Amino acid sequence: MYFAALLARTEDGWEASDTELDDVETLSDLADLAREAAPDEDTVLVLIEQEDAWFGVVRIDGEEDPRIYVSDAAAAARSSYGEILLTDELLGREPGDDDADLDSLDLDGTEDGEDEDAEDGGSADAVPHGPVGDVGILDDLGVTEKELKSLSADAVTEIADALGASETLETVR
Numbered sequence: 001m002y003f004a005a006l007l008a009r010t011e012d013g014w015e016a017s018d019t020e021l022d023d024v025e026t027l028s029d030l031a032d033l034a035r036e037a038a039p040d041e042d043t044v045l046v047l048i049e050q051e052d053a054w055f056g057v058v059r060i061d062g063e064e065d066p067r068i069y070v071s072d073a074a075a076a077a078r079s080s081y082g083e084i085l086l087t088d089e090l091l092g093r094e095p096g097d098d099d100a101d102l103d104s105l106d107l108d109g110t111e112d113g114e115d116e117d118a119e120d121g122g123s124a125d126a127v128p129h130g131p132v133g134d135v136g137i138l139d140d141l142g143v144t145e146k147e148l149k150s151l152s153a154d155a156v157t158e159i160a161d162a163l164g165a166s167e168t169l170e171t172v173r
Contacts, residue, residue, distance in 0.1 A: 001051050002081060003156060005172050006034060007165055009043040014165035018172040019046065021081055027058075027066060030084055034060040043141075047156045047169075048081055055155040056085045057148075059137050069133035069148065071155065077127040090133055091126075138162075 004019040017037060024030050034044040041062035049055040054075040059067040068085050076082025088095045135145040143162045151158050160169040 002048065002079075003173065004046065004048045004081070005156065005169060006037045007045040007047065007160065007163065007169065008034075008037045010038075010040070014160075014163060014168050016160075016165065016168040016172045021048070021084070024084060027068075027084055027087055030058060031060055031066045034058065034066075035063075045138075045159075045163075047159060048085070049154075049156045050075070050079055050081070052153045053079075054082060055151070056082065057137055057159065058085065059134075067134045067137050069131065069135060069137045071131050071149075071151070072129065073127050073132040074129040086127065086132070091128075 002021075004021050006017045006019050008015045008017075015037075019033065021030070024033060030046060034046050035041075038044045038060070044060045046058040046060070047055070048058075054070060054072040056068065056070045056076060061067075068087070068090055070076045070082065070085050070090070073082075073086060073091065077086055131149055135148060138148060138159065139145065141163055143159060147162070157166065157169065160166040
């Protein structure tokens with residue numbers, strides 16, 4: 001089960017809204033959705049979690065590029081919402097490079113390596129297990145890198161608590 005919410009920082013504090021991601025296909029779509037929630041180009045956080053599997057934070061500050069943190073890239077890669085967040089840049093790949101992990105391929109002229117990769121669903125190194133992205137994404141908001149990496153299965157609630165926005169988030173949960 002997924003939960004996604006937008007937290008927009010305003011001069012009156014944090015405002016939360018429940019977010020439907022069904023029509024969101026790209027990170028750009030998600031950033032546009034977040035920017036609509038902050039008319040004065042304030043900070044907006046998109047918080048996404050899949051129970052007991054992974055969570056993601058996307059931070060939009062005005063017209064700047066989105067900053068992203070995903071707690072477990074391999075788990076997120078198995079979900080449609082996670083795929084939105086796992087950009088080539090975030091995973092350290094060249095955009096549009098289908099052979100991004102060339103070191104894992106057998107390049108000796110045989111097809112042995114390709115057959116092995118096809119059987120196990122691709123290279124094990126293509127998407128790392130564990131966190132990826134900007135671990136300092138919430139530093140200035142009171143959640144340190146160490147705290148972010150140690151968040152539990154209820155990470156979205158814990159982040160909202162740290163921001164002083166837990167009551168606001170609960171109104172949309």
